Amino acid sequence: METLTSRQIRWFSDGIHSIHRAESRTEVAEATMAAVETIIGGEHGYFFEFFPDGGMQLLVQRTGSALAAVLPALAAFHRQHPGVRFCIEDPVGGSSQVSDFLGTAAWHRTDIYQEFCRPLGIEENCGVDFRPTGLNKHAIVLNRGRRSFTGRDRLLFDLLRPHVTTALENVARRERIEAATDGKGILVGPEGRVLWMPESARRLLEGFFPEVSERRLPGEMLRWLRRQTEHWATADESAAAPPRPFHFIRAGHHLTVHCTAARQPGTWLLLPEEQGTPLHLHGLGLTRRQTEVLAWLVEGKANSEIAIILGMGAETVKTHIKQIYQRLGIENRAAAIALVHRRSHRGR
Template identity: 30%
Template sequence: MTQTRDTVLVVDDSPETLGFLTEAMEADGVIVLVATSGRQALAIAGRVTPDVVLMDAVMPEIDGFETCRLLKALPALAHVPVIFMTGLSETEHIVRGLASGGVDYLTKPIDLDELRARIRVHLANARANLSAQAALDAAGRHLVALDADGRIVWATPQAARLIDSLGIAGAVEMAAADDGGPLEVAIPDAPPLLLAPLGAAGPGERLYRLARSEAGDAELLRSRFGLTAREAEVLLWIGRGKTNKDIGEILGLSPRTVNKHLEQIYAKLGVENRASAALKAAGALREG
């Protein structure tokens, strides 16, 4: 902890607890932010993103459970682990703390060695998840993660743009609630999207790939390049590496007809060969 200079936000309305924890963690080289209420915690976290939050449960106005829920609702803070530390030790309180978004629950009086160990574990887990998400973001894939209730937790930039442009966040969440095989996301006046489950993305999260059906891909190419419906289908299969003979068999066309479509496609795309056409098609589909 001393080498990375972690930032910990301590939220507690007890001056004694705040003083005790601040002194101990600053001695470890940790940067400590202090909040004496839920509202103050939200204000501080809105300006400075902590690496971890230590949250008391019992506070006036907004209790720790509600404060945690509000923190987790903010995209910039959704990945930040919240550890509850409170005198409430009943099972119902522990369940409530975890349900609000907390990752751990310690009862007072706090054992500093145990607290340090838990902070290290949860920081490592949070950073591993962030690294994995960053790698997925950089890969240019249309991926989206949903929590156990079917709510969107995060999406790669490509998926986020697609979801926002089509206004289908609710439809994605509704489809994912079915939790079966590849699912269809209905889009008004357009071919549906496919939501394919890829497995677990993190604790309590499921990862999905958002993709167009073949009809959806062809429609995107048609509108992007001003093609006819048949030309769009031919270009789609060119982008997938199919030969003219393959395309003719797939679409029920003669080789002569495929060639005529190719001439029109090249002219509309401003290219001279199938390799260049395939590159343009792949780029359009990748950008969404």
């Protein structure tokens, strides 16, 4: 049974923290490459994304200027590589190395070896694939000039796999949320820990609270969130009122923060905005989910954006909108917006 040294465990822990702090795919790739270079090591390294048509792109590479001369060979012959075929074709995937599939003589007869690996002094490589849900497959590979990867190296690649996969999924989710909320959505995890806060949201909160942490909500917001999420966890679907927005006034400026459940269990999406008077959506006889959909509809969001924000399918959004129209006795979005704004003006 393979075991890790205390130093490898410390390096692995540091690498995992860096990977999960990444805010883009490139940052995930860079952090992963830095981690495997430290805890495993090799002369060259590559982080790939594979496309459904069999093509690929390099997100990170560690060959330097020497890569340019042989990059056309990599593009032409990468499908010959047994590790690439394993990543693309195997239904489960995992860590692998060339010697799992080919002996030395057979490996040397391949075009990918002769045209790409041999000029770079690569004799063996080892890596692992990542299969984030809803995204293209990715993989990281380390290369060496001799066949020297060990079972412990493979173990480290396999231990990294779920963390990098999750990091890629989180980045994609953040990108979708950012697009749907105009870059203002804050993703919050258990106990109010901030998982992601865009710069625009941080600047907005700084105008209302003296100290804003990138890892923790301000005290007033945290107490509000705990009350609302507790209500949400116990409320029946037939309850008309969703979690109430957070309102805060400082120096004549009004901050409103809306809260909805994010797709990942135990996480919450907060959308802060500065406005004069909040929209009045209570008392319309709608369910909690219908009220949430109506709130985003009034904000001008398309069905696809509402689906991302509320973590539901586009068809479910359509169903909720149809039911909203029936309950309110209206026929379209324009009528819904007009009705809500009339209620807002009466509540001033």
